[in-house]
Amino acid sequence: MPTDPRSLAGALSSPAATRIDLLFVADLVEPGARVLDVGCGDGALLQLLAERRGVDGRGIELSREGVSQCVARGLSVIQGDADIDLADYPDDAFDYVILSQTIQAMRRPRVVLEHMLRIGRRAIVSFPNFGHWRIRLELALKGRMPVTENLPYSWYDTPNIHFCTIRDFVALCDGVGARMERAVAFDSGGQPVRVSVPWWVWNLFGEQAVFLLRRN
Amino acid sequence: MPTGAATAIVPSSQVDDPASPVVRFGWDRPLVLDSGARLAPWQIAYQTYGTLNAARSNALLVCHALTGDQHVANTHPVTGKPGWWETLVGPGKPLDTERFFIICSNVVGGCLGTTGPASVNPQTGRPWGIDFPLVTIRDMVRAQAMLLDHLGIDTLFCVAGGSMGGMQVLQWAASYPERVFAAVPIATAAIHSAQNIAFHEVGRQAVMADPDWHGGRYLEAGVKPAKGLAVARMGAHITYLSEAALHRKFGRRLQDRDAPTFSFDADFQVESYLRYQGEAFVERFDANSYLYVTRAMDYFDLAADYGGVLANAFRGTRTRFCVASFTSDWLFPTSDSRSLVHALNAAGASVSFVEIESDKGHDAFLLDEPVLSATVRGFIDAAARARGL
Incomplete structure (x- = not known):
C-alpha cells in the first residue's frame, strides 16, 4: 500500500521546484473556491490555498499521520482511500478537485x-513525468528501473504503481473526455517549459506537469 | 457474585440529592419527551470545570456514555475512582479545563441525580420504576439544552463524547446547529445497529429475569436485581473489548490456581474479571436506568428523523466535525463512522475523520490512547483559534 505519496513531491524534485509546483497549483484556483485535495499529505497545499486564496478546503489522506497533521493545522481532512471513497462524493460538490503528485500511486x-471530473467543476492534476530524459536515460543505458536520488524507491517497494508520461496523461484526458484548460511542465530547475514548444519537448524536458481540466 | 440481598440501594442518595449541582425545573417547565409524555417536575445534575469567560464563548459540553455520568474529571462520589475521561479532560489536557468551561450532565433516565426511573414519581410518591416514560437520545439533548439555557449559555464552543455520548453530539449538531461551533463524536454511529440492539436486549432480559427485579418495583421491595444487572454488565463488557485485548490481558490463564478445579468456579482469569466487573457495576448503577438508557440507544436513528437521509440532518451546518473510530471496535465499527462522514460530506459539512489503530476495542475511547489525545488536541486548538479563544 502506498503510505504517503505526497512525500514524492519532495523525492522527485528539489524543494524549490516542489514549492513552485504547489504555488502554480494555488494560482490556478479562484479565490474563495470550494476545493477537495485528494491525497493531501500533511496539508501543505490546503493550507497554502486557505492562506493565499481563501478557499473552503477539504482533504482525503490515506495515512493516519498525515490526517493528524492536517487536523492540527485546522484543516478538514478525512482518513480514506481515494480509490474507494471518491465514489461516495456527490456530483458537483466542489469547484476544484486536486490530485497533486498522487495519481501515480x-x-x-x-x-x-473520472470521479474528480464528476465531483468537481474542474480538476487539477500534477504528476512526475516518467518521460523525462533522465529517466529515459536510466532505463536505456542501465537497463534497470530508475532508482535515483530523486526517485529513491526500488520497483518492488515503490508506492508508485502507475507512472505515466505527459503524453500518456494527455491520452488519458482524451479517453475520459476531459478538456484541457491549461497545462504546464516544469523542468528540473523548477522553471516552466515554454508553452510554445511542441509536446515532445515537454515530454522530454518536463520533470513534472500540472493540468487544469474540466468535463467536456 | 453479589447476592440479591438488600445491600445499600446505592445510588438512592445520588438519585434525589446527588453530590453535584442540580437544576430543578418545576411543573411550569416540563421536559417534553419524544414519546409525547411531559416530565414535570424534573431535575438535572451536572458538574462543571473551569471558568466561563465574559463573552460566554468557551463552554464545552461533554456527553457521557451508557453507564457513565457527570463525574467526568473528578473523584466519583460512589466508587471513589477518578473521573471517567480524565485522559482527555483536565488542566492542560486536550479538553483543557484551564481554557474552557466544561460541563457534563447526567442523562435523563440516569441514576446519578437527573430524573430517571429511580426518582420519585411526584404523582404517586413512589419511585417511578417502569412507569417512567421512555426517553430518547433527543430527549437527553433537549434536557441538556434546558440546562444550558438555565446557565445562560447560548452557544457551545464544542460538544464532545464517545459511544452514546457521541450519539448525543450528533443529535446536538442536528437539533441545534446554530448552538454548536465544533463537534467531536468518537467511536459512535448515527444509527444503532441490529447487532447492538440484540446485545442490549440480552442485557435487559437478564435484568428482568432476576426475581429481585419485581416487575420493576424492586426499590419498594427493598432489594435490587443485582444478579441480573451483573450478568447484563458482564455480557456488555465483552462487547466493549476485543478478542485481541482479551487474549493479551487474560489468555487462558488460571485465577489463583495451578489447575482447573473441575467445577463452575471462576477458574479462568477472564471469568474472574467479568464477575468483578458485574459486581462493581451494580454498586453504582440502577437496574431500571440500565433498561431505559439502553432503550434510548436502540431507538437512535438520526436519519429517520430527516426523511431517511442522514445528510439532511446536517444540511447547511456550519459546525466543524472531528470524527474518530478505532480499528478493533466491533460495537461501533469504523464503517459506522465512515457512513457518518459520507453523510457529512454530502451535506457539505466541514469534517475530519481519523481511524485510530488500537487493539482495545470500543473501550479505547476511554483509555489513554495517545493518537486520540493528539487528534482531539489538534482539532480543539485549531477550532479555538478559529473561534478567537
Missing part, C-alpha cells in the same frame, strides 16, 4: 480522474 487512475 492510485490503483485505478482512470476511475479516480
Whole structure:
C-alpha cells in the first residue's frame, strides 16, 4: 500500500521546484473556491490555498499521520482511500478537485480522474513525468528501473504503481473526455517549459506537469 | 457474585440529592419527551470545570456514555475512582479545563441525580420504576439544552463524547446547529445497529429475569436485581473489548490456581474479571436506568428523523466535525463512522475523520490512547483559534 505519496513531491524534485509546483497549483484556483485535495499529505497545499486564496478546503489522506497533521493545522481532512471513497462524493460538490503528485500511486487512475471530473467543476492534476530524459536515460543505458536520488524507491517497494508520461496523461484526458484548460511542465530547475514548444519537448524536458481540466 | 440481598440501594442518595449541582425545573417547565409524555417536575445534575469567560464563548459540553455520568474529571462520589475521561479532560489536557468551561450532565433516565426511573414519581410518591416514560437520545439533548439555557449559555464552543455520548453530539449538531461551533463524536454511529440492539436486549432480559427485579418495583421491595444487572454488565463488557485485548490481558490463564478445579468456579482469569466487573457495576448503577438508557440507544436513528437521509440532518451546518473510530471496535465499527462522514460530506459539512489503530476495542475511547489525545488536541486548538479563544 502506498503510505504517503505526497512525500514524492519532495523525492522527485528539489524543494524549490516542489514549492513552485504547489504555488502554480494555488494560482490556478479562484479565490474563495470550494476545493477537495485528494491525497493531501500533511496539508501543505490546503493550507497554502486557505492562506493565499481563501478557499473552503477539504482533504482525503490515506495515512493516519498525515490526517493528524492536517487536523492540527485546522484543516478538514478525512482518513480514506481515494480509490474507494471518491465514489461516495456527490456530483458537483466542489469547484476544484486536486490530485497533486498522487495519481501515480492510485490503483485505478482512470476511475479516480473520472470521479474528480464528476465531483468537481474542474480538476487539477500534477504528476512526475516518467518521460523525462533522465529517466529515459536510466532505463536505456542501465537497463534497470530508475532508482535515483530523486526517485529513491526500488520497483518492488515503490508506492508508485502507475507512472505515466505527459503524453500518456494527455491520452488519458482524451479517453475520459476531459478538456484541457491549461497545462504546464516544469523542468528540473523548477522553471516552466515554454508553452510554445511542441509536446515532445515537454515530454522530454518536463520533470513534472500540472493540468487544469474540466468535463467536456 | 453479589447476592440479591438488600445491600445499600446505592445510588438512592445520588438519585434525589446527588453530590453535584442540580437544576430543578418545576411543573411550569416540563421536559417534553419524544414519546409525547411531559416530565414535570424534573431535575438535572451536572458538574462543571473551569471558568466561563465574559463573552460566554468557551463552554464545552461533554456527553457521557451508557453507564457513565457527570463525574467526568473528578473523584466519583460512589466508587471513589477518578473521573471517567480524565485522559482527555483536565488542566492542560486536550479538553483543557484551564481554557474552557466544561460541563457534563447526567442523562435523563440516569441514576446519578437527573430524573430517571429511580426518582420519585411526584404523582404517586413512589419511585417511578417502569412507569417512567421512555426517553430518547433527543430527549437527553433537549434536557441538556434546558440546562444550558438555565446557565445562560447560548452557544457551545464544542460538544464532545464517545459511544452514546457521541450519539448525543450528533443529535446536538442536528437539533441545534446554530448552538454548536465544533463537534467531536468518537467511536459512535448515527444509527444503532441490529447487532447492538440484540446485545442490549440480552442485557435487559437478564435484568428482568432476576426475581429481585419485581416487575420493576424492586426499590419498594427493598432489594435490587443485582444478579441480573451483573450478568447484563458482564455480557456488555465483552462487547466493549476485543478478542485481541482479551487474549493479551487474560489468555487462558488460571485465577489463583495451578489447575482447573473441575467445577463452575471462576477458574479462568477472564471469568474472574467479568464477575468483578458485574459486581462493581451494580454498586453504582440502577437496574431500571440500565433498561431505559439502553432503550434510548436502540431507538437512535438520526436519519429517520430527516426523511431517511442522514445528510439532511446536517444540511447547511456550519459546525466543524472531528470524527474518530478505532480499528478493533466491533460495537461501533469504523464503517459506522465512515457512513457518518459520507453523510457529512454530502451535506457539505466541514469534517475530519481519523481511524485510530488500537487493539482495545470500543473501550479505547476511554483509555489513554495517545493518537486520540493528539487528534482531539489538534482539532480543539485549531477550532479555538478559529473561534478567537
